[in-house]
Amino acid sequence: MTGKTILRGQVLSFVRTPFDGAPEDAARIDEAVLIDGSHIAAVGPLAELRAAVPGAVEIDHGAHVILAGFVDAHVHYPQTAMIASWGKRLIDWLNTYTFPEERKFADPAYAAEIASRYLDLTAAHGTTTMCSFCTIHPESVEAFFTQAQARGQRVVAGKTCMDRNAPEFLRDTAQSAYDQSRALLEKWHGVGRISYAITPRFSPTSTPEQLEAMGALWAEHPDCLMQTHLSEQTDEIAWVKGLFPEARDYLDTYEQHGLLGGRGLYGHAIHLEERERDRLREHGAGLIHCPTSNTFIGSGLFDMAGLMAEGQRIGLATDTGGGSSFSMLRTMAAAYEIGQLRGVPLHAAQLIWLATQGSARALRMDHLIGNIAAGMEADLVVLDLASTPAIAQRSAMAEDLWEALFPTIMMGDDRAIAEVWIGGRRV
CATH class of the missing domain: 3.20.20.140 (Metal-dependent hydrolases)
Structure with missing residues (x-):
């Protein structure tokens, strides 16, 4: 065991503000995020993170979306x-x-x-x-x-x-x-x-x-x-x-x-x-x-x-x-x-x-929190996009991630929160 953890899922991070240009192009989706201690060590393809850290603990979140807290x-x-x-x-x-x-x-x-x-x-x-x-x-x-x-x-x-x-x-x-x-x-x-x-x-x-x-x-x-x-x-x-x-x-x-x-x-x-x-x-x-x-x-x-x-x-x-x-x-x-x-x-x-x-x-803290990137503090939330029957049936019809996310934004509550990490610790 290395003390490092790989979270698998739809890892959403922002590459620019969605208020400039097409909102749907402001983010990227990766396969996995590597947590090392209290910080994010890397984001990217699952195979690459596995190769970089053999023996890391893996948690598979399937189709859930992993966001900054x-x-x-x-x-x-x-x-x-x-x-x-x-x-x-x-x-x-x-x-x-x-x-x-x-x-x-x-x-x-x-x-x-x-x-x-x-x-x-x-x-x-x-x-x-x-x-x-x-x-x-x-x-x-x-x-x-x-x-x-x-x-x-x-x-x-x-x-x-x-x-x-x-x-x-x-x-x-x-x-x-x-x-x-x-x-x-x-x-x-x-x-x-x-x-x-x-x-x-x-x-x-x-x-x-x-x-x-x-x-x-x-x-x-x-x-x-x-x-x-x-x-x-x-x-x-x-x-x-x-x-x-x-x-x-x-x-x-x-x-x-x-x-x-x-x-x-x-x-x-x-x-x-x-x-x-x-x-x-x-x-x-x-x-x-x-x-x-x-x-x-x-x-x-x-x-x-x-x-x-x-x-x-x-x-x-x-x-x-x-x-x-x-x-x-x-x-x-x-x-x-x-x-x-x-x-x-x-x-x-x-x-x-x-x-x-x-x-x-x-808060002047966007260099520390609020996004998923190497070096950021490991504050993360995992969203279940099918947390209730009403949300699940709507998100199942979605043609892209944003359409799948929107029902959870409009109808979601604490049942949509599959997992939370604060400072690299699951809470």
Whole structure:
């Protein structure tokens, strides 16, 4: 036994973005992938990999499709237990459901329980990396990183910062937000597969002083990501304009305080003004599309086609628990539906790319995760394209792989996840 493993199946990797040129030509299909330790050693014909590594363990997945693990670019792991809470607009939804649940994360034991549950649920759906908001409590960050570290999982997260327009039990201050964020960053950032994200929740819940403090911290640690929310709902935008009357637009409330940059992640970004689009593109910032959340909370329809045509950097996300599913398959289906409503349906190749390489690119991690190639980290998901009778009968009629994949994107769930590998380990 060599300690090396060959996975056989339809190994799908991307050679370019499917948003440039014919989507169906953006990927290649190989017979097998060789895992060596925590990384991918080679991809190619089965005979070649066998010859290169005699005695390697082989796992035959038949007609299953082997992909890079899904990358979820915007989540709130503390909202796991309250996912699918009924029917309110963003601000009421936060006050009714989110803030009371987030209060519980001052308890390290509760934070650890939910972090473990969240990582188990998402792994079952094929998600191998995510970028998460925590709560204002440092305990929530410690719990999430500790659980991820035990799994050898690449994750990004940060302490959520709020010093106004939230219940007193969920408010910090500009100084405590800076001090606690810096301490967590210095402890965890770059340890194993863990990265820290500076995390002001959004402009309405941070004073200018707190935004300034977060901007200063980011300037001191420019290799970190910064995550927040932007232009999710029209009433939210009106609220921001009332709170920041001197700002040119919503994005300017971040820009004025040093919170606009190429390693910035801006969740939702639905109702953008022309100046905001221009500035985001100039910086190469990440715009994170959260389709199940946008429909569930009634936020609006993300302009995927227009923003892609401009050259924006776009990732895909469940936005748990404003989003109504832990599944990136369900998220891809919702992105397709929103594209249809905007008159530009997304091809299966584009959906898979967004959930893997697109999100990894938004996180500035596409050299590590999000594709299958020699040297990449071995985070993989194996998809069964006949996981239910309804999916099986449709995929059996398919004339190519993309047509066979599409029913699983539209109707698949955790039953379609045949196997998951994280850091070279089957989970």
